[in-house]
Amino acid sequence: MTTESRQATIRFPYKRSLGPVMGAFMTALTEQRILGIRSGERVLCPPREWDPVTAADLAVDDLTEVGPAGTVESWTWVAEPTPAHPFDRPFAFALIRLDGADTALLHVVDAGSPDSMSTGMRVAPRWRATRVGHISDIEAFVPGESPVGGGGEPATEPVTMMEYDASITYTVPVTPNEARDAEAVAQGRFLGLRCPVCSRVYLGGRGYCPVDAVALGPEHELDLPQRGTITNFTIVTPVQYPGQTETEPFARVHVLLDDVDVVLGYQPLIEVPMDQVRIGMRVAAMWDSSSGAGSQLEGWIPTGEPDVVDPDLVNRIC
Numbered sequence: 001m002t003t004e005s006r007q008a009t010i011r012f013p014y015k016r017s018l019g020p021v022m023g024a025f026m027t028a029l030t031e032q033r034i035l036g037i038r039s040g041e042r043v044l045c046p047p048r049e050w051d052p053v054t055a056a057d058l059a060v061d062d063l064t065e066v067g068p069a070g071t072v073e074s075w076t077w078v079a080e081p082t083p084a085h086p087f088d089r090p091f092a093f094a095l096i097r098l099d100g101a102d103t104a105l106l107h108v109v110d111a112g113s114p115d116s117m118s119t120g121m122r123v124a125p126r127w128r129a130t131r132v133g134h135i136s137d138i139e140a141f142v143p144g145e146s147p148v149g150g151g152g153e154p155a156t157e158p159v160t161m162m163e164y165d166a167s168i169t170y171t172v173p174v175t176p177n178e179a180r181d182a183e184a185v186a187q188g189r190f191l192g193l194r195c196p197v198c199s200r201v202y203l204g205g206r207g208y209c210p211v212d213a214v215a216l217g218p219e220h221e222l223d224l225p226q227r228g229t230i231t232n233f234t235i236v237t238p239v240q241y242p243g244q245t246e247t248e249p250f251a252r253v254h255v256l257l258d259d260v261d262v263v264l265g266y267q268p269l270i271e272v273p274m275d276q277v278r279i280g281m282r283v284a285a286m287w288d289s290s291s292g293a294g295s296q297l298e299g300w301i302p303t304g305e306p307d308v309v310d311p312d313l314v315n316r317i318c
């Protein structure tokens, strides 16, 4: 049996303020200058607001230009770059002590081959033509004493913010239960799996009952009702972070399905004004099959039936 798999990527976009020292460092990069910061007898590059050894406060007055060339103190070869790396060809990550600095800057060396890399080798920055005040304004360090690339214009305003995307891509197997579940959803059905020991019903193609450690399979499947009662809800006021597509407040509701002891959590509620969302409201699943690629659950709409009055409903979120 071959197990299918699917890939998923989670992306975390960050926006951070740089503070006076890193802000000055990033601004200087747009001018094709690299700044370190004096701390006693030493010069730290990249600069910091505090000396990590003595904990002394460091200020913008202590900033001083270093480099542009430097010496590779340590390196590692990346033979198979991933999409997260700065190059799609092999390169080295290196700790580079720039001339005039006492600490090393982590950056990349574009040397073509590991045979061209050595500890103690001399490198200089290759500047991008368009610089935005980011560490990648230095596209890479390259073997030699003289900077290359560059041109273009420095920033007209001090750089104060940095945007940063962290992301992780992972591959997960799709089990036969999950494949059948996805098939059912595409047909506009909720497929449940009932544990033969405790009779709990699970969704999502779960492979086992976690209470009884019993494997679940096709023989335990049942079609679940498409009507239920709202047991709890949240009104979400969207914050406009990157990637947010919602602009108006929307509701997420927990729905206790009829006849089976199953609660579907965080479901979209549609066609209901926010001030009318309430516990006990009777709702039905609404499917959208307009994409042509099978059905998708669009959300839940009111059935118009009288509300269920049961003070215990509110306790059912799972």
Ligand SMILES: [Zn+2]
Pocket (backbone or CB within 6 Å): 195, 196, 197, 198, 199, 200, 209, 210, 211, 212, 213, 214
């Ligand atoms: Zn069970």
